[in-house]
Amino acid sequence: MRRLALSAIFLFILGLTYPAFAQSQPFLLKPANAIATKTHLILTVPLANKTKLDQTASEIAARFGVTLTAEWPLKSIAVHCFVVEANQQADMDSLIARMQADKQIRTVQRMQDFKTLESRYSDPLFPIQTALTQINAVAAQRYSTGSGVRVAVVDSAIDASHPDLLGRLTPAKDFVGVGQTIVAEDHGTAIAGIIAADVANATGIVGVAPTAELTSLRACWQAPNEQGECNSFSLARALNFALLNDFDVINLSLGGPPDPLLEELIQSAIEKNIVVVAAWGEDGVATFPASVSGVIAAGGPTKASIPAPSVDVISTAPHNDYRYVSGSSVAAAHVSGILALLLALHPDLPTETLAHALHASVRQRNGDPMIDACAVLHSEAKDTVSCK
Known part of the structure; x- marks a missing residue:
């Protein structure tokens, strides 16, 4: 590692x-x-x-x-x-x-109190994953599926028994309960599916980086059909664990007010060359921690953020189910998956280079800017990656 x-x-x-x-x-x-x-x-x-x-x-x-x-x-x-x-x-x-x-x-x-950033929908699931087409992920997966890259999902609890996530996660850590709490919650499970749902089980969906290694760092809690909640203490403990255990990517699909202690931990991660990805927010203005210098923000309306699918995305849900999700949380998960694809090929790239590769690989798709996963790989491996 x-x-x-x-x-x-x-x-x-x-x-x-x-x-x-x-x-x-x-x-x-x-x-x-x-x-x-x-x-x-x-x-x-x-x-x-x-x-x-x-x-x-x-x-x-x-x-x-x-x-x-x-x-x-x-x-x-x-x-x-x-x-x-x-x-x-x-x-x-x-x-x-x-x-x-x-x-x-x-x-x-x-x-401080934080929220997982998601707009909830009750629409039926679609039979195809349009998000993967939007980001040209299938072309990128000819060259990388994220093998060997470790992604910390700081979120609500992931359902590790879901057929599309079974065997895809290392043992979870719970920073909400006292001791290890076995739960499965909506938001974390959806984020995990977008990043790394199994590609080889002929079931359900395919993740952006389907062979990346996920770890659930539960720092948020979530009642059924409710938005997830987190706080400074649970998030600090989760980030502390991620730093000490040398993850490659930390996904923060959440947001809240500026927090000095969390910012110190995030800056420490960036200094260690751990890539931190965060959701932009739902009001058009970068929320914390997406606003922190060095953090890769996803799903925002400005060029400072990476545009990625964030509306009507099918993903995993607790208890062997699937559901339709939206929000900048979803965009962050796509960006974390794309970074896992790139880091599997080039594990020593600094965060600044990774961010540049993302920004340089935004393409117009149906009149709107969208990250192109294959172009990201091509930007660092022109001789070996073709997106045609």
């Missing part, structure tokens, strides 16, 4: 520097969907041993009159994350200001 040697050295040094984290330690956790309230703050302190962290947490709680709700080491940026709850009457702006001035606290911010 790319960057494997550097990651191994980093983790070895981290283990020497912070011996308490060299082995598994008990940390206070609470389901993420139980802490997304207006009275919670998320703060970081320098990474230290468990005893020191416990003392720091107690001192902060006593000094500011807050209650520790959850915690987790974010080893990828060498900090420990605390989620604390203030009382209902607290002046949150004043509390944040006092915490920002505190020498023990590195960063402090409000707990």
